Amino acid sequence: MEHRDDIGAKLGMWVFIFTEILLFGGLFLVYAVMRGNYSADFHQAAHHLNAFIGTINTLVLLISSATVAMSITAVQKGNNRLAVILLMITLICAAIFMINKYFEWGHKFQIGLYPGSDLMITLNHGQVMFFSLYFFMTGLHMFHLVVGGIILTIVMIKVQSGTINSTRYVLLENGGLYWHLVDLIWIFLFPLLYLVT
């Protein structure tokens, strides 16, 4: 009889998620205070963001979250093949997100808009704050997306090999929780950075 504690494992994952919530929470708090202090600058600077790319990325992330959730159902029902396909769709969505981000950031860098650039120095303080927060928050989020992608790739290989199966799948659940966290953060980043101009 092997000893394992699935609830304990999930609880551990949640504790980690709490630290992530407080990490991003702190940044959102900085955003709130700075937006209060420099509302006109924030308003102006936010117009430079591409709301269309932001919207596409929102849709892509929501779909990827749904497919991860569905892959758990598939594994629970013993359908590992479907689970692998669903995880594959998630990873493709993650790739689309990254490609969009590449073009989005690439365009900003091209027009000279990046932390510490010559153009950035000429902007007033509130706009610098906005773009700094934009690059840092979406950058940190993107880092989480890459990590989530690596975790889900490992999980997918384990589903494929049968190490994750209908009797033990807590790793898939925890990988899913992490992915949903990435989605959760974006749910707040998207309106605050791209929409509320």
Added chain:
Amino acid sequence: MQTETVHITPYRTYAWVLIALLSFTFLTITVTWIDLSAITVFVALTIASVKAYIVLTYFMHLKFESSLFRVFVIMVLAIYVLVIAFTLSDYLFR
């Protein structure tokens, strides 16, 4: 400790949750497009909170976990709300 009864969420539920989340996304975009000036941020944040609640409840399985998980999440969110309240009260009334 092993859970005796495993709750399997049907694919259909997730499909509906996805449709709901997509609808709320389009609602946010429309609302900010109309520009309700002062309350735009408030409306956008309210919709985002509803979306977050749906993700936590269904995608993150909180609805089907033991209530311990929900208590923890509520506690962490309460701590965060306190941090926001203290910080903003400092900034608004100094």
